[in-house]
Amino acid sequence: AEETMILTERQGRVAVIRLNRPKALNALCDQLMEELGQALRGFDADPEVAAIVLTGSDRAFAAGADIKEMQSRSFPAVYLDDFIGKRWEAVTYVQKPVIAAVAGFALGGGCELAMMCDLIIAADNAKFGQPEINLGVIPGAGGTQRLTRAVGKAKAMDLVLTGRMMDAAEAERAGLVARIVPLAEVVAEAVKLGEKLGTLSAPALAMAKEAVNRAFETTLAEGVKFERRAFQSLFSTEDQKEGMAAFAEKRPAVFRNR
Numbered sequence: 001a002e003e004t005m006i007l008t009e010r011q012g013r014v015a016v017i018r019l020n021r022p023k024a025l026n027a028l029c030d031q032l033m034e035e036l037g038q039a040l041r042g043f044d045a046d047p048e049v050a051a052i053v054l055t056g057s058d059r060a061f062a063a064g065a066d067i068k069e070m071q072s073r074s075f076p077a078v079y080l081d082d083f084i085g086k087r088w089e090a091v092t093y094v095q096k097p098v099i100a101a102v103a104g105f106a107l108g109g110g111c112e113l114a115m116m117c118d119l120i121i122a123a124d125n126a127k128f129g130q131p132e133i134n135l136g137v138i139p140g141a142g143g144t145q146r147l148t149r150a151v152g153k154a155k156a157m158d159l160v161l162t163g164r165m166m167d168a169a170e171a172e173r174a175g176l177v178a179r180i181v182p183l184a185e186v187v188a189e190a191v192k193l194g195e196k197l198g199t200l201s202a203p204a205l206a207m208a209k210e211a212v213n214r215a216f217e218t219t220l221a222e223g224v225k226f227e228r229r230a231f232q233s234l235f236s237t238e239d240q241k242e243g244m245a246a247f248a249e250k251r252p253a254v255f256r257n258r
């Protein structure tokens with residue numbers, strides 16, 4: 001039997017998925033991505049889970065797609081296999097909040113995977129980059145698009161054309177990273193955030209995430225219209241009644257996700 005390449009655990013209502021292929025710095029081979037997709041779909045469907053934390057090791061979140069596995073592939077093979085579409089996009093279909101807790105290298109597909117998550121909490125040793133150019137290729141899992149939207153053209157071109165890495169401080173300044181915390185605290189911080197989100201209304205969170213993501217897909221006018229309709233639709237939830245009643249009654253809200 002093959003070893004599994006991810007570890008999963010529950011910490012309260014937060015599911016933690018840990019990429020666990022230490023000998024290859026969590027290089028994202030087909031098997032690992034398959035297991036990751038299954039875990040993400042499982043936790044998204046599990047009513048006991050409120051949020052998902054995706055992390056790696058202290059040394060590497062993930063050092064990219066598996067170069068040794070990719071190197072001899074042909075165009076027809078990667079094309080017909082839709083490399084990397086099907087296997088890699090699982091995280092973008094998750095409705096619950098997905099928090100990347102990134103320590104060490106997040107390179108190539110590793111950086112792209114982190115950017116598919118809803119937000120990135122970085123350890124102070126995190127390093128981000130899109131070094132594909134050094135391999136004679138370019139980012140292939142959204143790097144040229146998501147990085148550009150996250151940090152703007154100047155930094156994106158700098159990183160994608162040169163392949164250089166950016167440290168956690170630069171990544172935060174550039175807007176790629178939501179928070180930087182000491183290495184020893186990065187997973188705990190992400191879990192704590194997930195727990196906090198677990199006390200909020202799940203439908204409101206899912207709509208919030210959908211609306212923010214819509215900003216990357218559409219015009220301002222259409223995005224604002226989408227947001228307004230989503231906002232209005234939340235007045236159909238018990239959670240909206242509860243949240244507003246709790247405020248008026250000066251007590252904490254108890255959301256029931258309906």
Ligand code: HXC
Nearest residue numbers: 023024025027063064065066067068084108109131140141
């Ligand atoms: C396969 C990898 C790997 C990768 C590291 N390893 N990254 N194997 N694919 N992406 C393996 C090494 O071969 C080595 O195995 C072991 O992990 C430890 O790595 P070292 O290089 O010895 O460590 P270090 O000297 O500390 O350097 C760390 C590093 C370097 C700077 C992160 O490993 C590196 O440059 N890795 C490649 C980064 C990269 O180019 N990523 C983009 C990939 S393309 P052995 O067996 O020798 O001990 C990509 C395309 C995405 O992601 C597009 C969508 C799919």
